[in-house]
Amino acid sequence: MIISGKEIATDLKREMAVKVKELEAKYGRVPHLVVVLVGDDPGSVSYVTGKAKASEEIGVRNTTIRKPESMTEEELLSLIAELNADDTVDGILVQLPLPKHMDADKVIAAIDRSKDVDGFHPLNVASLWLKQPCLLPCTPKGIIKMLKTANVEIAGKRAVVIGRSNIVGLPVAKLLLDENATVTIAHSRTKDLASVTKEADILVVAIGRPKFVKADMIKPGAVVIDVGVNRDPDTGKLCGDVDFNACESIAGMITKVPGGVGPMTITMLMTNTIEAFETRMSR
């Protein structure tokens, strides 16, 4: 069975559109997301366009600020300070990657944590690990939401996450742990990876290597979540980290690329924007 992130995201966006109307009636304005894009990297332009489209679909106000690659870090920090101080802005997202002359960690840390709808601010990351209320990073949050919507039982299951990046692998592992799975994190130095992944009831793959996970790495009946976004070297088309055609018949449930985790990520950005708005307005 395929878990369609696209379909789940569509349903969630429909519910959110209703909620945004209710919030507008209650507070006199809709949530406002500001996306800052520095430079014109085609991948980033397409992500930013997707964010604007999702905002439009659910009625969230979206302002996309585009700045030239030549912008200095100081100028970006001063723009963030303005957005932090602006009471009509609920969410701020600085599209990554930033040009090389900027320190991304410094830039992210400059965003007011209550407006950090990407969930990358160090204080939001710390809160996640301390189990305190916070804005959760969108991709990990989307994966848990997708598993729950597909009625996958997480508690007591053995989960393996391949990848330990700050934005995907580590937070996914933490959220699975919080759902009472027993979690193993694998990475590039893991010896005999297949012997680890074959133990997994839930396998989350976030590596960034096209069709890396083969059928002999999966336990029959496992739930396989493919986070990877790659170009298939043979066809040039978008593909995941999992060899979907080879693994589909072995997995109990599996996500597809595109149409799996990606749509959930952007939908969780909308959820976070609404959450940030509600927190601000109820203060």
Ligand code: NAP
């Ligand atoms: P990353 O920072 O490059 O991390 C990759 C991880 O994979 C690292 O922890 C690395 O291990 C591990 N790895 C690499 N080669 C491996 C191998 N041969 N065996 C086992 N582990 C290996 O990547 P990321 O930012 O987490 O992103 C991962 C993928 O998810 C990318 O394709 C990215 O485009 C995609 N992504 C998708 C979404 C979405 O919304 N769908 C969101 C974010 C990212 P080490 O730590 O040992 O180096």
